[in-house]
Amino acid sequence: MKVVDNTNEDVYFNLALEEYLFKNFTESAYLLLWRNSNSIVLGKHQNVFEEINIRAIEESGIPVVRRNTGGGTVFHDAQNLNYSFITNQKEGYADYERFLIPVIKALNEMGIPAVKRRTSDIAIGGQKISGSAQTVKKGRILHHGTLLYNSDLSLLKNLLKTTAGKITSKSVKSVRSDVTNIKKHMTDQSMTMAAFKDILLEKLLPDGFEKVSLTEEDIQAIKTLMVEKYSQWEWNYGQSPKFSFEKDSAVLNAKGIKIQIDVKLEIIKGKIAKGEVIIDGLENTELIESLTGTRYGYQEILHKLEESQFNESAQIKIDNLINCFL
Amino acid sequence: MKKNIQMPKLSEQMETAVLAAWNKETGDMVKKGDVLFEIETEKVVSEVESMESGVLEEIFFEAGDEIKADEIIAVINCD
CATH class of the missing domain: 3.30.390.50 (CO dehydrogenase flavoprotein, C-terminal domain)
Structure with missing residues (x-):
């Protein structure tokens, strides 16, 4: 397993990076740990207008970005840690356990009482701490998930859909879940996000790993994808189903x-x-x-x-x- | 020659899947290997590539429809 080094917190850049790795880094297995500053991330086939309060979003300036995997809408901030696995998938479909079990094991080793819930979630005491989704293409899979470490979810309340109007579509709907932060359930209350990330990486890959740095050429290609796709209205809003x-x-x-x-x-x-x-x-x-x-x-x-x-x-x-x- | 395009069965257990998006429209030229449509099921997005080259002549389902595996969803005219 190779680990890609990334400390950028720009949601547009990070989603472009993920797509770039998925499409171009096809010869090995990769893990990426990353964070976004305040942002809303939609599932690929969602109707953005069904998920967000458009006026509140425009007034807040918080970016709304469509990702490449399925599922619902998620709020991100710098206290939420994302992980992405990019690897081969020869057989099987919607196999979440392959990725969730190692993540749960790593969390358990850190003293966090996390368990698998439903198909693609991780929970503590019935409250969700992690959701995940996938995209597959030509024998490769991208599986990514969130880990709510110490997120401030109060920001989210005003930004979600609240229209009295009726919206009809065949889009993929979000499922609202009762959530909790991981930090609340830890014995060591002083652990920072940076330490959480480092320890999680150690526990996930106990036999060590190779660190991959992006070249200048990689970064330029990612920035092009960011400018031409992920920061465009046509992708984030215009791709909504009718x-x-x-x-x-x-x-x-x-x-x-x-x-x-x-x-x-x-x-x-x-x-x-x-x-x-x-x-x-x-x-x-x-x-x-x-x-x-x-x-x-x-x-x-x-x-x-x-x-x-x-x-x-x-x-x-x-x-x-x-x-x-x- | 006309070729029927079927909803692929992505796993043994899969009975239905949601056709989440068409990447081509009726009348479009399609090349073998082009992404024809996308499926989303259990939060997994799969891009489905065309096995044929030709003109996408007919589409029987629209984005958002839940479709049984192996059901015919479109016709490509390969002439």
Whole structure:
């Protein structure tokens, strides 16, 4: 087993690095331990708009990035340690035990009472500390997982989906789990993340390992992948499976009169493809025409609605109007 | 000649899988080895490469559909 040295905490870089290793480092088995600063990481086939509160995300500036493996949405911070195994897989499918058992054994040797739960999770006392997912291609497998060491999950609360609208799609849904931090269950409360990482590596590979450093050429190729794919809206948002959005809202105008605004949208590749806006029973074609082709996002829709000046003519606060669309 | 594309059976136990995404559209030229579609099941993503070269003539399922192993999901015209 070779260990790839990486201390970068940029989520875009790290996901590009992982894909680069999976596609190009095909002659051996690799382990990568890595961390991301605050970020939200989606499963490959998820609808981002079904998972996050788009307005809160845009206002927070926290990156939302699509990964190459299956499953649901995960919040990352620098107190969560990720591990990735990249190796051969000749036979078997969805074989999680091959990777989870060594990780659990290493944690147990550190005095952490971790056990396997469901197909791809690790838990302590019924609460999840680790989730994992895989991607396979041409006899190679990438298995990666999270290890919640001392994450601050309170940040997450406002960032997850909270729309009163109805979203319909065939995307892969997230399963919410009750989670706990590993550190809480350790006898040595002074252990830092850096020490946890070093000891885990020792326990995972007790016979030693070869350390691999990336060349300048590797880093350039990873940066290109990061710029062209992982930091692009087209990948992170535009890859979402198509979905429909429906929301019926009653909004008060400046005179205190209730206005009924019913919105239906079809969103394909992250952009509004068609839809209808019905105001007090009458279709408003101007509004929907101005929104068609727009990226489905808070700032983009806000801009189009302001341009339409509908909020002014109808005497509705812009905040109330945009809520009808998100 | 027309060739049927089937949902692959990725393991002995696999009865169904979710066709998570099409990487080609109807009418597209497909080369042997191109990624045709992706399966996601139990949080595992598998890219499925085409065994044929030709035009993707028909698609019978859309992304997100759960499909039985060996079911015909598309037709490639190899002429």
